[in-house]
Amino acid sequence: MSGANKNAEKFNWKQGFTIDFDMVTGLSKSEAQTSVRFTSNMRGMFADEAALEELITNGDPMVYEFYEMGAPEKEGDLAIGTSITYPGKVGNEYFMTRGHFHTILETAEVYYCLSGNGYMLIENPEGDWSAHELFPGEMIYVPPRYAHRSINTGTVPMMTFFCFRGDAGHDYGTIETKGYRKLLVEKDGKVEIIDNPKWK
Amino acid sequence: MSGANKNAEKFNWKQGFTIDFDMVTGLSKSEAQTSVRFTSNMRGMFADEAALEELITNGDPMVYEFYEMGAPEKEGDLAIGTSITYPGKVGNEYFMTRGHFHTILETAEVYYCLSGNGYMLIENPEGDWSAHELFPGEMIYVPPRYAHRSINTGTVPMMTFFCFRGDAGHDYGTIETKGYRKLLVEKDGKVEIIDNPKWK
Numbered sequence: 363m364s365g366a367n368k369n370a371e372k373f374n375w376k377q378g379f380t381i382d383f384d385m386v387t388g389l390s391k392s393e394a395q396t397s398v399r400f401t402s403n404m405r406g407m408f409a410d411e412a413a414l415e416e417l418i419t420n421g422d423p424m425v426y427e428f429y430e431m432g433a434p435e436k437e438g439d440l441a442i443g444t445s446i447t448y449p450g451k452v453g454n455e456y457f458m459t460r461g462h463f464h465t466i467l468e469t470a471e472v473y474y475c476l477s478g479n480g481y482m483l484i485e486n487p488e489g490d491w492s493a494h495e496l497f498p499g500e501m502i503y504v505p506p507r508y509a510h511r512s513i514n515t516g517t518v519p520m521m522t523f524f525c526f527r528g529d530a531g532h533d534y535g536t537i538e539t540k541g542y543r544k545l546l547v548e549k550d551g552k553v554e555i556i557d558n559p560k561w562k
Numbered sequence: 563m564s565g566a567n568k569n570a571e572k573f574n575w576k577q578g579f580t581i582d583f584d585m586v587t588g589l590s591k592s593e594a595q596t597s598v599r600f601t602s603n604m605r606g607m608f609a610d611e612a613a614l615e616e617l618i619t620n621g622d623p624m625v626y627e628f629y630e631m632g633a634p635e636k637e638g639d640l641a642i643g644t645s646i647t648y649p650g651k652v653g654n655e656y657f658m659t660r661g662h663f664h665t666i667l668e669t670a671e672v673y674y675c676l677s678g679n680g681y682m683l684i685e686n687p688e689g690d691w692s693a694h695e696l697f698p699g700e701m702i703y704v705p706p707r708y709a710h711r712s713i714n715t716g717t718v719p720m721m722t723f724f725c726f727r728g729d730a731g732h733d734y735g736t737i738e739t740k741g742y743r744k745l746l747v748e749k750d751g752k753v754e755i756i757d758n759p760k761w762k
Contacts, residue, residue, distance in 0.1 A: 380694045380702045438668040438706040468638040472725050494580045502580045506638040523674050525725035
């Protein structure tokens with residue numbers, strides 16, 4: 363997120379560089395390190411708070427991890443990396459990322475799914491929303507103004523390669539305060555999209 | 563290249579969309595169509611002009627194709643697609659893309675290689691250049707100000723997924739006039755980087 367983060371100085375943003383991202387796990391053999399989110403980092407994000415606390419007590423599993431590479435926060439640069447959302451549920455709600463708007467709201471983001479499967483849930487401040495299925499080879503264009511959240515509805519890690527403008531920034535606060543309008547839950551072994559009872 | 567191109571209206575750039583890109587061939591089953599470059603479109607690009615004319619006469623093979631999706635030409639949007647460079651040689655010089663600067667020079671581009679192998683050759687107007695090897699799982703960050711050209715040094719198609727700012731634009735003219743400072747040729751079965759004898 364910050365140009366001064368732990369990965370930024372490892373790469374030559376001025377003259378170019380290559381980096382490996384495993385096409386199945388999403389992880390890099392390079393010096394880059396992921397940012398990691400466990401269930402204990404996700405309080406307030408899932409509908410079933412008791413189920414979340416039980417997971418936290420019983421091993422606190424990792425929900426997702428992703429690369430913050432520290433791209434220059436300039437409009438001509440690009441932030442890139444992979445995002446890996448692990449399979450699991452909190453109650454009947456699928457493991458997911460926090461999701462965020464961009465601080466510069468009018469900036470898009472692109473995710474190309476390489477392994478696993480799930481959904482990208484997007485919504486704009488005016489309430490337009492949609493849920494897009496992702497699987498290997500499927501790309502989603504998240505347009506300017508849309509918050510976006512990765513949701514793993516499968517049984518293996520879901521890995522996407524992402525790209526957005528270097529200065530776009532992350533606004534996590536709006537989603538933390540309001541939540542998303544919709545939730546993805548399992549019902550009778552199928553994915554169901556329901557209203558978020560806690561949406562403000 | 564243009565927002566008014568044949569693909570632009572097929573996709574919902576305002577509210578988001580998904581599209582498939584085959585992770586081996588790079589091709590999409592969607593309505594999107596590729597832009598195609600044959601050897602006959604590559605006159606003046608390779609050192610050995612006689613060898614090029616012979617290829618044009620003998621079947622005019624495809625050198626590369628790529629998706630111009632018609633993203634809005636705005637600074638908040640992103641142009642995305644795949645680029646597929648086919649294996650082959652003109653004389654001893656490997657098949658490659660024309661390569662280009664961005665019209666807005668200070669904009670980066672990202673390429674994530676999914677199949678095949680080769681190089682990305684980059685250089686800036688001041689003459690700093692480098693050749694970066696690509697293979698499945700390897701991403702290259704092409705920084706602002708650097709022209710970039712994909713080169714297939716392998717025996718199967720080289721496919722990359724790319725992303726850059728929607729309004730960056732393509733400047734092909736500078737490369738067509740000046741050429742690149744370096745060429746990638748095969749010598750004794752190996753890749754060799756040599757000075758371009760025609761560089762102006």
